[in-house]
Amino acid sequence: MASTSTDPRPAPQEEGVANTSWGLIKDRSRQLRDGYLDRTPRFQFILLSICFPMWGMAASMNDILIAQFKAVFTLSDFASAFVQSAFYGGYFLLAIPASRVIRRTSYKTGLLIGLSVYVLGCVLFFPASQVATYAVFLGSLFSIAIGLSFLETSANTYSSMIGERSTATLRLNVSQTFTAVGFLGGAVMGKFLVFTDGDALHARIAAAPTEAARMAITSEALGRTLGPYKLILVMLLVLIVLIAITQYPHSKPLREDATEAKASIGETLSHLLRNRLFCAGILTQFLYVGMQTALWSFTIRLAMDMDPSVNERTAANYLIAAFIAFFIGKFVANILMTRMNADLVLVGYASLGLLAILYVAFVPSFTAVYAAIVASALLGPCWATIFARNLDVIEDKRFTETGGAIIVMSIIGGAVVPAIQGLVSDLLGSMQLSFLVNLLCFGAVLVFFGHLYRRGVAQDDAAPAEVR
Numbered sequence: 190m191a192s193t194s195t196d197p198r199p200a201p202q203e204e205g206v207a208n209t210s211w212g213l214i215k216d217r218s219r220q221l222r223d224g225y226l227d228r229t230p231r232f233q234f235i236l237l238s239i240c241f242p243m244w245g246m247a248a249s250m251n252d253i254l255i256a257q258f259k260a261v262f263t264l265s266d267f268a269s270a271f272v273q274s275a276f277y278g279g280y281f282l283l284a285i286p287a288s289r290v291i292r293r294t295s296y297k298t299g300l301l302i303g304l305s306v307y308v309l310g311c312v313l314f315f316p317a318s319q320v321a322t323y324a325v326f327l328g329s330l331f332s333i334a335i336g337l338s339f340l341e342t343s344a345n346t347y348s349s350m351i352g353e354r355s356t357a358t359l360r361l362n363v364s365q366t367f368t369a370v371g372f373l374g375g376a377v378m379g380k381f382l383v384f385t386d387g388d389a390l391h392a393r394i395a396a397a398p399t400e401a402a403r404m405a406i407t408s409e410a411l412g413r414t415l416g417p418y419k420l421i422l423v424m425l426l427v428l429i430v431l432i433a434i435t436q437y438p439h440s441k442p443l444r445e446d447a448t449e450a451k452a453s454i455g456e457t458l459s460h461l462l463r464n465r466l467f468c469a470g471i472l473t474q475f476l477y478v479g480m481q482t483a484l485w486s487f488t489i490r491l492a493m494d495m496d497p498s499v500n501e502r503t504a505a506n507y508l509i510a511a512f513i514a515f516f517i518g519k520f521v522a523n524i525l526m527t528r529m530n531a532d533l534v535l536v537g538y539a540s541l542g543l544l545a546i547l548y549v550a551f552v553p554s555f556t557a558v559y560a561a562i563v564a565s566a567l568l569g570p571c572w573a574t575i576f577a578r579n580l581d582v583i584e585d586k587r588f589t590e591t592g593g594a595i596i597v598m599s600i601i602g603g604a605v606v607p608a609i610q611g612l613v614s615d616l617l618g619s620m621q622l623s624f625l626v627n628l629l630c631f632g633a634v635l636v637f638f639g640h641l642y643r644r645g646v647a648q649d650d651a652a653p654a655e656v657r
Contacts, residue, residue, distance in 0.1 A: 206443065210295075212436020218352075224442040224589060229352030229360065233437055237351065238364040240300060240344045240428065243307065243421070244337045245371020246378070248603075249485070250417055251276055251330070252508055253379030256489045256501050257414060260391035261407045262323045266490070266611035266620070273482050275327040277603035279334025280341070287342040288594030289454065296347040297437040303340030304429045310336055311418045311425070318411050338597065346593030349577050350440040358531055358577035362523050365573035369516035372485075375417065376509045382416030384502035389493065392500075442587055457591045461583070466641075467592070470579035473637040474599040477571045479606025480630030484568070485511060486607045487620060488561055494620045495555045507558050511565035518569030526570070532642035535574055539635035542567040546631055549624045557621060564627070571634055578641060606630065 205219025205227045216233055218226040251272050259269040291299040310333030317325045348364040349357040384390075390410055397403035461467055488511050492504040518538070525534045545567060548560035576596050583592045606626060614623035 208436060208438050210297075210436055210439070212434060214435040216436040216438050218438055220438055220440070220443065222443045223354065224350055224440055225354040225357070226350075226352050226438055226440065229356070230438065233435060234348070234351055234360070234364075236428075236431055236435060237300075237344060237348060238367045240304070240340060240432075241348075241364050241367040242371025242374060243304075243425065243428070244341055245368040245373075246375035246417070246421055247307075247333055247337060247371075248276070248482070249372040249375030249508070249512065250379055251482075252485045252489065253376065253383050253417075253505070254326070254330075254414065255486050256504070257383060257390065257410060258323060258326065259490075260389070260394060260501075261410050264323070266487075266614045266623075267608060268611075270486060270607040270611035271323075271327060272330060273486060273607045274604040275330045276334045277478070277482070277600050279331045280338045281598050281601035281604070283335050283338035284342050284594040284598040284600075285454075285591065287339040287597075288590045290339070291343055291594075292590045295437070295439055296343045296350075297432065297435075299339050299343030300347075300432055301429060303336050303338070303343060304425055304432070306336030306339060307333055308336070308422060308425050308429075310334075311422050314415055314418045318415055321408065321411055341600070342590075342594045342597045345573075345576055345597065346580065346589060347440060349580055350589065351438060357581065358574060359523070359526060361577045362519070362526065362570060362573040365570075366516065366519050366523065368572075369512060369519050369569070372515060373509065373512040376505060376512050378417035378420065380502055380505035380509065383413045384500075384505055385413070386500075386502055389500040442589075454591065457588045460585065460588055461592055461595065464582060466582050467579055469637060469640075470575060470582070471595060471599050473633050474572070474575045474579070474596055475602035476606070476630040476633045477568075477575060477602070478600050479602030479609075480627045481568050481572070482603035483607040483610045484561060484564060484624075484627055487610065487614075487623070488558070488565075491549075491561060491620050491624075492555075492558050495558055507562065511562045514562050514566035515569055518566030519573075520569075522570035522574075526574075530642065530645065531570075531574055531578070532638045532645060535570060535638035536635060536642060538567045538570060539631050539638065542631040543628060543635065546624055546628045550621055550628070553621070561624070567631075575634075575637070 205221050207219055208216045214232060216230045218228050218230045221227060255269045255272050258264060258272065287299060290302065310329060313329040313332050317329045344364070345361065349361045352360055394403055394406055397406055485508065488508045489501065489504040492507045493499050522534055522538065542564055545560050545564040549557045549564065552560070579596055580589060580592060583589060610623045610626040613626055614620050617623065
């Protein structure tokens with residue numbers, strides 16, 4: 190007679206595997222075979238989501254630095270956009286290595302590495318302010334971006350995996366709502382700690398009676414850039430301690446014997462490159478991030494161009510308004526996604542975004558600035574939804590970490606599109622018309638989600654026939 194198994198352990202796909210990693214703050218969720226969990230551990234998810242505003246602050250500080258460096262170093266719009274090129278270039282170069290570290294270790298390790306290198310990048314701003322050259326500041330930003338590459342590669346993918354599969358897209362959208370808080374926080378810090386009242390910085394530098402007076406103004410302006418990074422440093426150190434003592438789930442797919450399943454880098458890249466929909470999502474994310482970065486990089490410049498009497502500190506109010514609008518747009522999208530198809534929500538947002546950008550480009554009045562703020566609201570759900578939907582089309586979850594890293598690499602769009610928009614502005618002599626670059630990017634988002642929605646409808650229609 191055949192023997193009967195007496196192994197009392199539950200099958201990992203049915204009941205999951207308990208978390209046995211170290212941590213003072215415990216995780217009670219159970220790991221399922223596909224990498225998702227049987228529930229979302231609330232404290233771990235909230236703490237993970239608090240990492241999201243940290244790169245939001247860094248990104249919005251870039252928009253502040255562009256305005257400050259343009260005046261201090263007498264830069265063209267094209268050259269000032271190199272701030273974004275240095276920043277997002279770091280993401281591009283380190284995303285794949287970060288994913289391999291995460292694959293060999295854990296998402297938690299990726300978070301801790303990212304936060305620690307971020308700390309180092311912020312510290313480098315202090316000697317950069319003393320050397321006072323544009324290239325050294327760009328080097329400091331590149332260092333911050335290396336840390337953020339680890340942080341975003343870990344956190345974005347982890348947020349989608351740290352819970353039930355059915356709520357992955359909503360979960361990442363909720364986490365990304367915290368990013369909007371970071372964008373707003375960075376802009377507020379920039380306004381009050383970097384910018385000053387009175388005449389615009391470039392006007393004060395031009396009016397300086399002597400070279401010594403000019404140097405004093407520029408030195409003071411560069412010194413003021415340190416204020417926000419001191420506050421960011423404190424927040425980063427607190428986060429590092431809390432994450433280090435918290436027990437986090439692995440959230441990686443399991444084999445039959447409940448050990449983690451892994452795939453080589455060659456197998457992973459070959460699989461992903463054959464997935465045409467995944468590749469289309471990468472291009473869409475590239476253009477979206479470029480559009481978001483360009484729109485915010487030049488909001489202050491747009492306000493100052495439309496009203497020459499406005500200085501940097503006053504113009505920063507419109508950037509702050511853009512980040513508030515972004516938060517509202519994301520919050521509304523989260524609600525809509527609980528009631529209707531996420532792809533359809535993005536189709537609606539992208540369609541309205543096209544109209545807003547057309548207004549920015551062609552209406553010759555200060556109301557164009559308000560239209561740019563409206564466009565910011567319509568960016569709200571794009572990054573998280575593109576990211577989650579792109580991960581979702583990777584059916585074999587062994588490729589998730591590297592797939593997430595490749596999506597993060599598409600952030601390089603933030604280095605390319607702003608530079609293109611700055612070049613268009615210089616060539617045409619019109620900041621307004623340069624926003625037509627964003628029009629093409631919003632169009633790509635509309636096409637991508639229109640295709641996903643039609644594909645989903647076709648699959649739903651075909652399902653009853655398949656059942657029969």
